[in-house]
Amino acid sequence: MKTLTRFIMIRAGLILGILTLIAGFQNCGNTLKAPGSDSGGHQAPSVDEKVIGHAGATERLLYIQNQVTPPSNGLELELKSGALQVGAKSCVLDATRLEQIRSLLATSAICEPALPPGAVACMAIGIPDIQLISGASTIELRPVVCHNGVYLCGGADQTFRSLLNEIRAQPPAGCAP
Numbered sequence: 001m002k003t004l005t006r007f008i009m010i011r012a013g014l015i016l017g018i019l020t021l022i023a024g025f026q027n028c029g030n031t032l033k034a035p036g037s038d039s040g041g042h043q044a045p046s047v048d049e050k051v052i053g054h055a056g057a058t059e060r061l062l063y064i065q066n067q068v069t070p071p072s073n074g075l076e077l078e079l080k081s082g083a084l085q086v087g088a089k090s091c092v093l094d095a096t097r098l099e100q101i102r103s104l105l106a107t108s109a110i111c112e113p114a115l116p117p118g119a120v121a122c123m124a125i126g127i128p129d130i131q132l133i134s135g136a137s138t139i140e141l142r143p144v145v146c147h148n149g150v151y152l153c154g155g156a157d158q159t160f161r162s163l164l165n166e167i168r169a170q171p172p173a174g175c176a177p
Contacts, residue, residue, distance in 0.1 A: 049111040049153050056106045057134040063164045064129055075168050077101070084167070084175060091174030097167060104152075104160055105132070111153035113144055122146030130164070 063075040076085040077093060079102055084093040093101075110132075115121055126149050128140035141157070142149050151157035 048114050048116065050114045051109045051153060052112055052150070053110040053139060055108045055110055055132055055139075055152060057137075058105045058132040059135070060133040061101075062131040062133070063168075075164060077167075079105070084172065086168060086171045086175040089171070089175040091172045093167065094172055097163065101160070101163055104156060104163070108156045108160070109153040110139060110141075110150060112150050113147045115147050119147060121148055124148065130161075 059079055061077050061079070063077075074085075074087065077083070077098075079098075082093045082095070082098045084091055122145070124146045126143035126145040128142040128150075130141040132139045132141065139150070141151055144151065152160050
């Protein structure tokens with residue numbers, strides 16, 4: 001009889017815990033509105049984004065897509081010289097892609113989602129995967145999860161990540177595996 005009672009109590013505790021977890025995350029979700037464009041051709045922050053900084057002073061960036069394993073697929077780029085490291089290989093990034101990254105960062109603001117009225121932020125946080133480094137200052141970009149994240153404003157983040165993924169997938173000749 002004790003075993004049956006203990007089994008029922010454990011099950012009731014699990015069910016109560018799951019229901020509490022589900023109820024706590026009811027207001028989570030990505031409600032960012034489609035951003036508009038500014039006059040410079042880059043995306044301006046939408047009304048659901050709060051500007052917290054600017055990326056124009058970035059000197060170096062690190063991009064590690066998978067934080068769980070060692071950064072063998074990491075990418076490090078010096079913006080002044082174009083020096084690039086992809087995994088263990090070093091080379092210089094081609095001028096076209098280097099200028100794309102420089103101009104994108106020069107005109108990009110850094111945002112976090114503004115919490116809509118009545119919404120509640122969750123305890124979930126995206127893992128930072130990009131570091132923008134300027135002197136002693138580092139800003140970590142991370143994807144938006146439950147109204148919590150840091151990213152380049154107004155759609156520039158998606159363009160930036162696409163460029164970095166393209167560089168990793170198609171590195172310059174000296175960095176090719």
